[in-house]
Amino acid sequence: MRLFDVQGLVRDAVQDLCSEHLVPQAALNQYWPWARVRAEQEEQRLFDLMRRLTPEDYRRARFLLGRHAAGPVRELSRQWDRLWMRFDFFESVGDWPWCQVEGWWYPCPVCRWPMRAVRCGALFDVRCEAHAPRGVHYRYRPGKGSGPGELTGTGKAAVPVTPLPASSDHLAVSRPVWRYGTLPVLLELQLHDKLAGLPFVDVEMWPGEQRPDEYDLHITVTVPGRRQRHWRVDAKAWESVVALGRALSDRPALRRGLTIVLPDHQDSERHFLGDQLAHRGVKVTTVSRLVECVKTACGALR
Ligand SMILES: [Zn+2]
Incomplete structure (x- = not known):
């Protein structure tokens, strides 16, 4: 590596x-x-704050973490609205040199968080660290005048993105909040979108009101005349599946029957984590595998 x-x-x-x-x-x-930061501590700080919210604000905050993790401060404060003053996890993009090219930054088309810019000769490689495996990477060619240069997609998910000024009125959630707050929410929304509209399938987002971080998605399949099936899902987007396994193993309360969902690009690592957690009654899968399971259960694949 x-x-x-x-x-x-x-x-x-x-x-x-x-x-x-x-x-x-x-x-x-x-x-x-x-x-x-100790990743778990920061994740804990985020969820301690989340836990103090009313169930309605909690669901709203989860959604906002996924869809509005970065942008112009005016737009962010409008979207976050009454939650804006309670959230101290935003930092100025102007303070982050690693994502700036000639005074501009580019939001990832998937997570909206700043993409990393790395000089490569006269050009720059611009890519989202989390979504580059899905094809979110670009090549930046410096412009002639004072405006932004030309950004060309080099990956299959590199749709056009608009450059934004790297000024102090553009904000983004801190890196740990992006990784442990924003990225799992995007997996949850991705799952929800793929399952919405399937026959006999009910998907409840962020239902755990007593213990919000226990599970994030409750999927129920009720086919008439057959036994009802449930998945209680916790999405995780850690860089290291090994460290995730260790953190989860240390957690005293881990709900039996929980399904941990990883991004598709960690497919080859799911057995490793599954073996570590099998004795706790926890299953491990990926977004696409879970969607296939639910489709089979509700009869949509036949
Ligand atoms: Zn991204």
Whole structure:
């Protein structure tokens, strides 16, 4: 695995791996300008705040984390509305040099969070660290004048995106909140969209009102004359499945019968995590595999 990019900076995946494994990072300090966070602590801080919300605000906050994780401050404060002042997880994109090209930044078309820009000769590679495996990567050619240069898609999901000024009035949720808040919500919304409208299928989003982080999605399949089937789903988008397994193993209360859902690109790692959690009665799958299971159960595949 390559640890540093061509400019000698620690690559994003390495930062997440260190954070998830709680590696002492003294050696990385000079390369890593962000506050050191213990991933689980920051995830906990986010969900402690979420837990204090009313059930309605909680569901609203989950949705906003997925759909409005970055953008112009006016647009964000309008969308977040009464939750805006309670959320102190936003930072200025102007303070993040790693996502800027010539004073501009590009939101990922999937998660809206700033894509990373890495100089590559006279050009820049621009890609979303989480969604590059799905084909969200671009090549940036500097412009002649003061405006933004030309961004060309190089991946199959690289739809056109609008450049935004990297100024202090453009904000984005902090990196840990993006990874442990925004990315799982996007998996949950993706699952919901794929299952919506299937016959005999009911999908409830973020139903756990007593313990909001226990499970995120409750899928019920009720085919007349057959036994009802349930999936209680917790989506996870950690960079390291090994660290995720360790964090979940340490968790005293893990609901039996829970289904952990990983992004499709972690398909080859699902058995590893499944083996680690089997004795707790927890199953592990991916978005596409779960959709196939539910479609089979409701008869949509026959
Ligand atoms: Zn993205």
